Amino acid sequence: MVMRFYNTLGRKLEEFKPIKDKEVGMYTCGPTVYYYPHIGNLRAYVFADTLKRALTYNGFKVKHVMNITDVGHLTSDADTGEDKMEAAKKRERKSAWEIAKFYENAFLEDLNHLNLIKPDVLPRATEHIREQIDLVKEIEKNGFAYQTEDGIYFDTSKIPDYGKLALLKIEDLKAGARIEMVEGKRNPTDFALWKFSPKNEKRDMEWEFDLEKDGEKIKIMGFPGWHIECSAMSMKYLGKTFDIHTGGVDHIPIHHTNEIAQSEAAKGVGPAHFWMHNEFLIMKDGKMSKSKGEIVTLQDLMKKGYDPMDYKYLLLASHYRKQLSFTFEALDNAKNTMQRLRNIVLEIKSEDTSKVNEEYKKKFLEAINDDLGTPEALAVMWEMLRDSNLTNEEKYSTLLDFDKVLGLRLKEIKEEKVEVPDEVMKLVNEREDARANKDWAKADELRGKIKEFGYQLNDTADGVKISKE
Numbered sequence: 023m024v025m026r027f028y029n030t031l032g033r034k035l036e037e038f039k040p041i042k043d044k045e046v047g048m049y050t051c052g053p054t055v056y057y058y059p060h061i062g063n064l065r066a067y068v069f070a071d072t073l074k075r076a077l078t079y080n081g082f083k084v085k086h087v088m089n090i091t092d093v094g095h096l097t098s099d100a101d102t103g104e105d106k107m108e109a110a111k112k113r114e115r116k117s118a119w120e121i122a123k124f125y126e127n128a129f130l131e132d133l134n135h136l137n138l139i140k141p142d143v144l145p146r147a148t149e150h151i152r153e154q155i156d157l158v159k160e161i162e163k164n165g166f167a168y169q170t171e172d173g174i175y176f177d178t179s180k181i182p183d184y185g186k187l188a189l190l191k192i193e194d195l196k197a198g199a200r201i202e203m204v205e206g207k208r209n210p211t212d213f214a215l216w217k218f219s220p221k222n223e224k225r226d227m228e229w230e231f232d233l234e235k236d237g238e239k240i241k242i243m244g245f246p247g248w249h250i251e252c253s254a255m256s257m258k259y260l261g262k263t264f265d266i267h268t269g270g271v272d273h274i275p276i277h278h279t280n281e282i283a284q285s286e287a288a289k290g291v292g293p294a295h296f297w298m299h300n301e302f303l304i305m306k307d308g309k310m311s312k313s314k315g316e317i318v319t320l321q322d323l324m325k326k327g328y329d330p331m332d333y334k335y336l337l338l339a340s341h342y343r344k345q346l347s348f349t350f351e352a353l354d355n356a357k358n359t360m361q362r363l364r365n366i367v368l369e370i371k372s373e374d375t376s377k378v379n380e381e382y383k384k385k386f387l388e389a390i391n392d393d394l395g396t397p398e399a400l401a402v403m404w405e406m407l408r409d410s411n412l413t414n415e416e417k418y419s420t421l422l423d424f425d426k427v428l429g430l431r432l433k434e435i436k437e438e439k440v441e442v443p444d445e446v447m448k449l450v451n452e453r454e455d456a457r458a459n460k461d462w463a464k465a466d467e468l469r470g471k472i473k474e475f476g477y478q479l480n481d482t483a484d485g486v487k488i489s490k491e
């Protein structure tokens with residue numbers, strides 16, 4: 023079946039055809055490991071993982087690369103401000119290396135909690151300095167770079183259609199006051215390929231770069247720009263051109279635009295055929311931002327008693343290209359829906375998982391292959407579960423098959439063993455007596471009391487089931 027994706031490059035839906043027959047190379051811009059990811063950041067990784075799962079479900083063999091930015095990401099996209107790692111170092115009184123390691127682990131834990139398949143390669147920027155220096159030199163040699171007091175900059179005026187991904191109008195950018203000009207920069211859109219270390223500061227992370235200055239060969243300490251790392255590492259692991267590049271929409275105007283410019287300058291071709299971007303998760307008062315210090319992490323949600331799958335369901339219920347407003351009310355709805363789904367799984371759980379219903383599978387495929395339509399795919403799932411013509415074996419088999427894409431851990435759902443305190447058990451028994459005597463008012467009252475203890479009752483054919491709320 024044909025898969026179609028919305029390509030930001032060209033702004034249209036396109037049929038997906040990989041460069042190599044059944045193999046897909048996919049690159050995702052990974053985290054800057056200077057702090058915990060917030061739940062808005064995590065949307066990008068859930069999106070990339072679902073995309074990879076959908077490709078695999080369609081029979082493609084996916085090689086997924088995601089970088090770890092552990093150096094070079096400045097607090098401002100205009101090549102000014104502090105390196106985020108160095109800023110974190112001052113905040114936490116640890117070395118930049120310790121910070122990177124700590125938050126990389128926190129990030130990987132989040133991936134695990136969200137049941138995201140670990141990328142095949144997770145390269146760290148600091149372990150690919152050689153590749154980045156080589157690429158900077160290649161770009162320089164091809165005439166697309168110049169030196170300033172502060173670093174080596176990319177001359178964007180050398181790329182005639184610079185900004186095509188973002189549909190940037192260079193004139194607007196030049197006029198825009200929001201672009202801070204670094205001294206020596208020739209054009210407002212030029213960006214740092216390599217930055218020299220500040221003269222009076224010893225950085226934790228810096229490397230030697232040899233260059234020619236005033237006809238003399240010198241060595242100078244410095245560190246890579248943020249954009250060059252993604253170009254160098256995607257080229258190393260996926261080749262100069264690969265199939266899909268993903269990231270959040272915020273990467274379009276600068277980071278991804280500059281990745282394209284670097285590839286074109288060094289290799290004469292753009293890095294990816296498909297550019298796919300997920301929209302933001304927004305809070306009541308706008309985009310969630312670390313700089314404002316008001317962030318919600320996955321750990322925060324878990325501490326409040328949410329399962330990571332509740333959050334994942336909330337994300338999947340909305341299309342990746344739509345902005346999603348996060349509220350705890352919406353998350354509660356997702357949690358209730360997941361609980362309903364878990365209860366159904368317990369009802370239909372079967373030994374035989376080979377009875378996948380082909381009709382529903384086709385509908386499901388149509389949904390996800392149409393630009394990763396996860397809300398429609400979930401609707402197909404619920405339609406299938408409600409279909410009284412299907413046996414439990416068919417339902418369970420089909421559901422597990424769908425979960426290869428949804429990744430909601432449906433196979434792992436087990437009857438929860440609930441420890442019920444004696445006082446609650448006494449109320450449950452009293453309620454059973456009331457029901458036997460058809461005293462419904464009293465039974466309801468007792469149900470209310472039990473609820474106050476945080477327990478929920480479910481009257482089934484096999485008797486009453488007690489669960490924790």
Ligand SMILES: [Zn+2]
Pocket residue numbers: 050051052252277
């Ligand atoms: Zn990137």
